[in-house]
Amino acid sequence: MVVMLTYNFSFAIDLMASFNPLAKILDDNKLTGPNYVDWRRNLILVLTAAKVYWILTTGEPELPGPDAPQAERDRKQKWLDDNELAKCYIIGSMSNVLQQQHVGMAVASDIMLNLKEMFGEHSRSARMIAIKGLVSTKMVEGTPVRDHVLKMMGFLNELDVLGAIMDAETHVDIVLSSLSSSFNSS
Template identity: 75%
Template sequence: MALFNPLAKILDENKLTGLNYLDWKMNLMLVLTAAKVYWVLTTEEPELPGPDVPQADHDRKSKWLEGNEMSKCYILSSMSNVLQQQHIGMAMASDIMLNIKEMFGEQHRKASCWRLEA
């Protein structure tokens, strides 16, 4: 992966395979925050502005789209090839994260509960 951010090396060395979901997510959040694109995961996509709206609305939409693409690149490049293929067609970084959470988040809650009971 071409490193846009020196912290991205963390993701390159710790790709998501499933069993490492919580560690991967923590590392990803650090990198997305450092790259100043984490906000895309928590912000709704702005409406497509019409021709008669202020330039600021067009700029807001463009900034969101750029941040979403950058986030998707970091997310997809930090997972196994199998997981990449499953998510590459998704349009929004937040949808990828939600799907990954649904795939692996529950398994980690169960593992954590088991360790607490043992």
């Protein structure tokens, strides 16, 4: 039965790819473990395009009572539908072994939490490397500012994907402090 479910999830990704070309990214980059950070970034892109990323950040609504307004029942049904779609994208984009471990989980955000716990240590070391790159990068005199800022933005985006939390002001401060001395305002 598990083989059948695995096949159905793979079929679901192929079917979704025909509706959403971004799903091909997930089909071409299945989660195997060590590629968790890249896979997660691609998954977020696809779930955002499919308009179901909100499922990962919003808890399941309570089951509406029999006298609940229609809007409440509709909200619950939308959550259920979008959760199923997100689960199809998530599970369909995993290796067969990982599919078997997660196929019985009912909530997409629980699957993602479990994967983070399984592969999060890789994220920690990748985050440390990105932080080191970010704080040690200094603009070389004569280098175009645009190129330097794009490099710094790459580090900041990578840190964001890896779960580092920094506010926008800190981003700006880090980039400004990395500029060459010719940009010193004193």
